[in-house]
Amino acid sequence: MNLIQKIKKNVLIPFFAFIFAFFIGGLVIVFSDPEVMSNLKSPSKFLTTALSKIGNSYLAVFQGSIFDINLARGESFFKGFYPLSETIVTATPLILTGLAVTLAFRSGLFNIGAQGQFIFGAIGASYVGFHFDLPPVIHPIVAIITGVFLAGIYGGIVGLLKAKTGAHEVIVTIMLNYIAGFFILWVLKTSVFLRPGRIDPLAPEVNPNSRLSQFLGEDLRIHVGIFIALAAALFVWWLLKKSTLGFKFRAVGANANAARSAGISIAFVTTSTMVLCGGLAGLGGAVHVLGTEYALTNNIGGSLGFDAITVALLGGAAPLGTVIAALLFAALRTGGTTLQSNTGTPAEIIQVIQALIVLFIAAPALIKGIFRLKQSSTDKTLTAKGWNG
């Protein structure tokens, strides 16, 4: 694949996918708004109200995710970047869980279980965070290692079951997500995790020593977790591109039969991939607890499991792509909150737009058909193996 083709594939298609998704998202916003629709009788009025509605909505998304001019005018120019800091805070766990899905994709596995693995990482880090009293720097490291370890085991179960019994990872990870969801509900009710004086499912806050530092001051919530996430992305890139283990992963992902003939143990690759994926998602959970949330709640995972997959798909199952996609989706997410509060348009529209983006990217043939781009023979869309794979 030469450079131009590469640019076409990695830039042009996502670009068109974005334009398309935002266009359809705009239509949905307009057609579901009774106020705008009431102007339907006079086309010119309808068009202006519709366009201003869409414009205001997307402007609110930008304001809520990148730069808020009102904040900048009010206090300081620097303060205007508060939304950007929020975007990066949201992106941090998204990058890590996205990597957990990306890495699995490269070994031919579809890891829907980032949610459950994330939860176990969060539980481990939270426990070490509030239960022990360790010196700074060491404390977060121990907490993170605990979370990663727990989540690694949780992910490893999937790989081991697949390797030993052929149980399909999609079904096992879906089930394990539910189990993790119930498990955290139970854990938060136990006397160990119950915050003294409270009866609702809320763990104690982690000790100040164990928290990840907010390196731009107390006003901005951005914390060192983003560097951990970027380092993890670098690690995954190195693993896949430069290491022997990563070569085995990719070999199995590309053609399991050929890899087996070449003497690569599929069982080993499946298990170690899932352990690493679990660890990555768990790192996300740990970082999220120690850097952003401080206290474990039953909803700590949110919809991260789903988002992680959309991020990995958008990122083309490549580490750099995943980072960029996570930042983009985080921007949409944080922007969605502002969208809802400023214009009254429900934030779920962001989820629709995200799904549409991935839909168009997952089906390059469709976009190419629409825009009459040249079909290249080297195109390979992402694949997960069927039930028997």
Place this chain on the structure above:
Amino acid sequence: MSNLTAQQLRQVRGLITMGVITIFAFYAFYFNSDKTESITFGFIVGNEWVLLKEWVVASKTGAGIFLICSMFGLLIGYLEFKAKRTLTFSSLIFGFGFVMSFLCWAASGKFIPFTGLLQGSLMLSIPLIFGSMSGLLCEKSGVINIAIEGQLLAAAFVSGIVASLTQNSIWGLVAAPFAGALISLLLAIFAIKYAVDQVIIGFVINVLVIGFTGFIYSELLVEYEEKWNSGPSFSSIEIPLLSKIPIIGPVLFNQTIIVYLMYVIVIVIQIALFKSKWGLRTRAVGEMPVAADSVGINVNRLRFFNVMLAGFVAGIGGAYFTIGSVGSFTKQMTAGAGFIALAGLIFGKWSPRGAVIAALFFGFADNLQSTLTIIGLAIPSEFMLMVPYVATIIAVSGVVGRVRAPAADGIPYSRGNK
């Protein structure tokens, strides 16, 4: 032992596991049980509220009786194994005995509304059964359907809105299958025409439907509830004679029209899949599309047809959430039922009968959990809630028996490109 096939080895392993569980249960629920109070089962016989029968049994005695039932199941299992048959019937008897003995032990001194327990289980199973039938229709012909959740949710959404706008639940029921089919159309176009990976596309469709219905819900259904989200729901129809059958009569034959439709659909699918020309072709296309193509079956057209049909079926199931029970729609009201239905399909080894049994089991486990939580039980409800999911993992791991999907499931078909 050494000359057993892999299948038989697994059966031996399964039987040994059942045996160990029985011994453990005898120890825990009978010999070592400190429960002295008795348990009361309430049955509704015949007309509701009119004839309430109670069965009182001492905790230990009850546990013992049902464990003997389990051992009986084990014996049948051994006979089935000797006769080289699958261990279906025996597992059912074993499971029934085990669950009942557990109940006798756990709910000692309490009252269990047995008929209510069964009714609740069936109610929870209904959308699962519709969902797994939808998955079955797709997967038997070779298209993986992860989008069941999306089909159910879209149909629940549309049927709720249509019923509210027309103030007529019949129109809601008419519209629901088309909503399911619309989602199917998306799946079919991407999976069959554009050959996009089916697991991924199904997944993305779910996110899309969750987002879209959530958006419209917040934008329209909450604000203009009177107009958009206050639909009526079906009332139960009692079938004469059949509803008078003791225990199961009031459970099975005093239901809404959606449930009766479900009986028909399940029976038709079970028969058609194994007895009709369409069924034979469907299975051929799902197992070996090349061979099917070579005898003149249009593989992709049949797949398209089946995926659309699946959408209609799932659509009726989706209607159950709104007009079949509460009437109005709420955000993400299917709450993962589509994924459980998918698990049920796999749990039931891709057969209609198996999927129904699996769905009933999931519904029962779910409802048993809430019943036990209400009467107050030592075991945390979260662990009871985990049971169906753990059971599914055990099932797909092949402890009970190897499950095998249709051979061409998930592989797009195009001539000359296998």
